Amino acid sequence: MLAGLCGPGTALTFDRSAFPASPTIDNKWFPLTPGMQYTTTGTVIGAEGTTARTVTHSVTGLTKLIDGVKTQVMWDRDYADGELVESELAFFAQTDRGVVWLFGEYPEEFENGEFTGAPATFLSGLSGAQAGIAMPAAPRAGTPSYVQAHAPAVNFLDCGGAVQENQRVCVPTGCYDDVLVIDEHNPLEPAVGHQQKFYSAGTGLVKVTAVGGDKQETLDLVKAEKLSDAQLRDINQQALILDQHAYQVSTDYARTPNAEVATDSSGAK
Template sequence: MHADDLRPRRTRRRALPAVVLAATLIATPAAAQATPDPSTGPAATVLPPAATADPGPCPPLTRFRPRNFGDPADLDNPHQPLPAGTEITLQAVANDGGALLPHVIVLTATDLVKNIDGVWTRVLWQHEWRDGVAVESALVFQAQDDHGNIWQLGEYPELVDNELPAGAPETWIAGVAGARAGIVVPGDPDRDEPPYLRAEAPAVGLLQCGLVIRTSADEVCAPAICYDDVLVVEEFSPLLAPPVRRSYVPGIGLVAAAQANSDGETLFLSGRRSLTVAERLAADWEAVQLEDRAYETSEVYAETTPLRFDAGDDDAAAVRRLMADRLRH
């Protein structure tokens, strides 16, 4: 298949998924690449001086080079392991009183990959619920470099209103309209590092920085469970406030996310599981439909080549066969 065959055609609503999914199984993404404080929990009470002293842009932690991504879609950083077919659920809890709140985020690592800015990324499907109603469905693109750094290279966050798509004005893709990839979780976290670039997209007013607060915090507690040896990373923006602190446990991943200096809510990990083949098919299908709409609604997304299946394991191969059968019917 020539590269031109993968270019999106925005006038054909349902053709893109059929073209891509029927004939683009790849062996591995790499083969196709051309060239908190312990006493208060994950939410901080005081911003660190490094985060407040310099409100300007934060530099990249390391230079982004596609050649440094040997097996980029294999997200196995111990602080954020997300193999294909993994689903994590985050449940909101009130910071004042600990009551469960009707805010849930579900993140799924699909069997799909997408080439962005020269790197094959893992396609993550994220959907968010409030009061039992879907409010957002998003495609998130992450990749891991040879040093274990988890990068984010773009996002298509589609708003939902009355169960119908309501646009995605905050879409950004690395390499398009001045957007730059940044690091979500460092491969070798160090408290002594200055703030680093998390993501930047000038066209949508996005500038996020990251800062390692703790590398092995103890007694970081969620409802009914406490964790030790926790990596705490603060994400903040020189343009907006307040910052968010995320807590990661080795071998588990993200276990908590909370706004610093806030009496609002904290998102805690409430579930992590491996999906069945049928569930993986459903998640992949949702991602395919999201991409189909993205090509029609986003000029930024239209600059990308279509997603592909990744032949990662036997379940992924089974999902691909089922998807092909669905498309034929």
């Protein structure tokens, strides 16, 4: 057990028996329904200037066993000025009590269209990495911070905590009156500053802003859509290709079972 990573009382406790045999993630602040795809756009302002950013988050129909827990696979694609800079698989599972946990990330990096590696990869149970809380079951402003994940081998430690509730936020997809604000930061990298993420019940992430740090990133939700069955099958196949490539890139990843297709139906009509 890791003690106090994000302040007093933030030791990580991990209980495999708290997770169902197959992942269902229906936390109202962090729903991951296979076949849903979310697109956010914004800018990153740093010392080198301003970069336009687009991130596409696809909830695949894949599952993957990590650290004894079957997780739901998310596939994110990150574009800077229209060019792919990162393609990432992220792995989530929800306890029977509704707490969503992050079990790892495999982020491939690209430069000028060429794959350069995946040095920030971490998977719970390997190389000292441990899963953490992506979203509490019932987050409340003013409650203690929590560890979102810890991977000392890649200097990854994210701390989160709810700081506001019932906020009104307007983005291109509409205005939301029930918004929960989560503050996130990595105490190992103070120069990065803090991110604040805005979540609406039933939708999930709708906005990201920066508080301090050497890069100021803002993102707004511009599209939330349910993919067709054919589109989900295509997303599944592309994510499986990424999963297979990871075995050639990461020795830790090579120690995990292959991702599997759990569903190829989005339920779209």
